[in-house]
Amino acid sequence: MSLDREEPNYYGAGPALLPTSVLQQAAKDLINFQNIGIGAGEISHRSKAGVSIIDQTKEQLTKLLDIPETHEVFFLQGGGTTGFSSIVANLTASHIKKTGKIGTPYYIIDGTWSKKAYEEAERLGYNPKILVDTKKIDGKFGTIPSIDKWDIPSNLNEISFIYYCDNETVNGVEFRNFPFDKFPNVELVSDMSSNFLSKKVDVSKYGLIFAGAQKNVGIAGISIYIIKKSLLEQANVEELKKLNVPIVPIAFHYPTVVKNDSAYNTIPTFTVHIVNLVLKNLIEKGGLNVQEEENIIKSNMLYDILDKYPNVYKLPVSKDVRSRMNIVFTIKDGSLDNEFLSEAEKKNLSGLKGHRSVGGMRASLYNAVTIKSTKLLCEFIEEFAKTH
Amino acid sequence: MSLDREEPNYYGAGPALLPTSVLQQAAKDLINFQNIGIGAGEISHRSKAGVSIIDQTKEQLTKLLDIPETHEVFFLQGGGTTGFSSIVANLTASHIKKTGKIGTPYYIIDGTWSKKAYEEAERLGYNPKILVDTKKIDGKFGTIPSIDKWDIPSNLNEISFIYYCDNETVNGVEFRNFPFDKFPNVELVSDMSSNFLSKKVDVSKYGLIFAGAQKNVGIAGISIYIIKKSLLEQANVEELKKLNVPIVPIAFHYPTVVKNDSAYNTIPTFTVHIVNLVLKNLIEKGGLNVQEEENIIKSNMLYDILDKYPNVYKLPVSKDVRSRMNIVFTIKDGSLDNEFLSEAEKKNLSGLKGHRSVGGMRASLYNAVTIKSTKLLCEFIEEFAKTH
Structure with a gap:
């Protein structure tokens, strides 16, 4: 049975091309992983082999992105859309823990995906505000308006977090220089789904970076999260209920996920394994x-x-x-x-x-x-x- | 590169063994799907090939389970744990649409997983009640108490739905005969994660059947839902907010998922494809x-x-x-x-x-x-x- 293919010239926006050598190794591992007799999709996520896949993937990510001690890597099922819902819930719970107040999430809308993220926060009842909306300023997406046009609140403390999309896949807009210095002590959340691992990033500047795997790092079905550890300190269910703040589904409660090394619920081990192989390939390159x-x-x-x-x-x-x-x-x-x-x-x-x-x-x-x-x-x- | 393996004797509880022939086909398809030059994990979920995977999987399921016109199949990322959260949200919204009232979800607790489902409904604030708890009656899991010991409310109309787990994976308890006739016009939700497609099921008796793929039908990362179409009629966000009922994350809002043929957000196409291959194998068998x-x-x-x-x-x-x-x-x-x-x-x-x-x-x-x-x-x- 042949596992060869002609090198494809494919420019799809995602799910996207993966290195052929990675897919060939993954194909073999789907049948018989590390000679244990069964495949990487059949092993238990709690077995030695299953845990080693998660751990290796985390280690390689830490190495590639030089992730500091202050931050933690974890994996969640889903992609951007599931992220939109869980991010606003988790970061609001962190903000409440830290300040006692619900705070307001601020969104930069420079394309389709950041707009969707904002709309989901609104739909869920978090009353988000817009820091800047390209379309309102320039009539269409395709720019990032200069910072003097942003609607920055005078009191930065009321911001629970700022959310932006580092690369807007649909619109082809990518941040070159985020104005970090304008927002001291504000937690910054960045959707890097479509440019994750395409460039160096200073992780220490972020509260949370997340990315669906299906562009640069794998097939659809898993997302990578890099969170500042202090954001795992969150108001508990009783505190949230008292403030009438929605509770995030348990599988998307970041402190629970991290405490269980990304395997609170069954993690798609084979899908993570492909990420693992892509990272290995990138390190070798x-x-x-x-x-x-x-x-x-x-x-x-x-x-x-x-x-x-x-x-x-x-x-x-x-x-x-x-x-x-x-x-x-x-x-x-x-x-x-x-x-x-x-x-x-x-x-x-x-x-x-x-x-x-x-x-x-x-x-x-x-x-x-x-x-x-x-x-x-x-x-x-x-x-x-x-x-x- | 060999795709052979000795037939494994593996009795793990899940993720579980899959037919070797299915994995071999999947391995080939991971590199080059239907000769289009790229693999099933690289194609767009909105491409012709991607859509055909979803459609074929639905068709085969419909055939195998003889799913009636009254019901609809869809797929969600995650497994049981994500189901626990989304089911109570969606079925409550359906109940509100139908009756104007929030209602009470009733849980049968006969093992680890149904207990977790109940706890999540409680955690999220839906005030669930227990229809029967084996441990309270028999001191331990391992039985299903006779129906005269169940705590059935005198007015069945206050029940938004009854939830039970058809096969408790951890405890080895499986329902043989559910007392359908005791609950006329009550919506029944069944977690069939670990016995899905192991036996014939009369789908028409259920409001919702759901199952994580990683036991009988695939690798981890996708769940199958079969829902009564009438349950897709749900109270909208404004109505829910008025009643102070939590809003489900958009990726888990069943009407949105169904309306978009399971591809509102990026569906893990390769993972669904494995389900597709398992179903084909089962039909051929x-x-x-x-x-x-x-x-x-x-x-x-x-x-x-x-x-x-x-x-x-x-x-x-x-x-x-x-x-x-x-x-x-x-x-x-x-x-x-x-x-x-x-x-x-x-x-x-x-x-x-x-x-x-x-x-x-x-x-x-x-x-x-x-x-x-x-x-x-x-x-x-x-x-x-x-x-x-």
Whole structure:
């Protein structure tokens, strides 16, 4: 039975491409893990082998991101959407423990996903406020308004946390420099789902970083959380009920999850194992320095070629916040969209259609997309421009 | 690269054994799914291939369980523990929509898992009541008390739903005949995580059946829900807030999940695909009639051999409710526990240790455990009895 494949040229936004060698190892491990006779999906999450998968994954993440002692790694099922609900619940409970007050969560809305996060906090009854909403200021997503346009409360103490999305997958907007210094002692939550491990990050600046696995680090079904340990101190159920604050479902109660080493409930061991293999691969490749450099090269290459043909391609995102992961562009003559996609398919370049909510094109250059594959895409884009 | 393995003799309680042929197909599909060039974990859940996995899985389930038009299948991430939280929220919202009142959820507590479900409903603030608690009546889990001992409210209309666990994995207790006729027009919720697809079930009698995949139908990370469509009519957020009833996280709001064909948020496609393959395998084998018959043979074989040596083995579960899936027993001379386990391991019989909370032994005879493998276990148990 063959486990080979031609190297795919796939630019989907997620679930996304994974290194073939990682998938081959995972495929073997699905049948017989470390010669114990059964597969990584069949072992108990409480067995020695199961626990070692969780522990190794945590260790490798700690190494790659240089996670300080002040922070803790854990895993939760689900992705961004489950994060939206559990984050506001847990961080509110932390804020109550610390200050005795419910506080107000503040959201930066610079694209589809941060907007959804804000809406969920509102739906659940946490009365969130908007720190800045790109669409209200600039009429559309594609920029990050300068900080003088943000609606910062005069008393920072009323902020339970600030939430932002570091890379907006749908809109192709990525933060370059978050203004950390404007928010001293405020807990910062960052959704890094689609640029996690694409670059170095100073973890110490964050209260919480979270990321669904299905972009740079694995298949769908698991999310990675890196939390400041002090945020695990939370008001208890009785205190929350007294204040009429919603209780988070137990499987998403971070202190319970951390206390049980991410296995309070059954963790999808095989899915975590794939993350483990991706991290190993990344460490062997040279770590985040090497990966970040590669990602800069790839994205520059693609943006350069798109910029070269302004009569054919349109780039809706402001240059200073262009995402290195999700390169969003449209073809000026919209009637050529289908031709673009079908000609690309003929060259085995796939996954280029933009998100259903915004249309156009999107090429995602996640870690597993090689420089070679990016070059092929650039060549096609140039050829298409020259012939249309 | 070999995808072979010796047929394992593994009796773990879950995550559990899967048919080797299913895992081999899944392993191939992880690299290149249906020759599209990328794997089943890399495709978009909104792509044609991704949607077809969800649809096929639903179709096969409908066929296997003869699910009537009145009911709907959907998938959620997580397992039992996430179910505990979302079920009480969704069914309360349904009850409010139907009656205008919050109502009271009633729980049957006949083992570890139903107890946890009750505790979560209490923790979240739904004020559940206990219909019957085996431990309070019989001092320990291992029976299902006769219905005259149940604490049934005189007015059944105040019950928002009745919750029970059809098979208690830790305690080895399984319902044979649920007294449906005693609860006309009451919505019944059944946790079938550990005996799902082990037998025929009359779905029409249930408001909701749910099951984590990691016993009979797949690897950890996904749960299957079968809901009566009328229960998707629910009070909305404003109505719930007015009544001070908690709001369920959006990813677990059943009407939203169903409306989006289980893909409101990113569904773990590869994990669902494994379920799909297990179902295909089960249909090819002859369906639930054949599987149920096999499970009766296997469990009778094992109980018979344990009953044959009452001086060596003790069976804590009452004969009328002995589980066909999880056969719980202890060795009378507890000092022999380690010897039993290590001698079993020498014969490559593994996964026999009882749940950490109850000790002793547990042999789980899920669908993927063959008659041949059960025989090997029986032979070992007999030999051990004769020599000790």
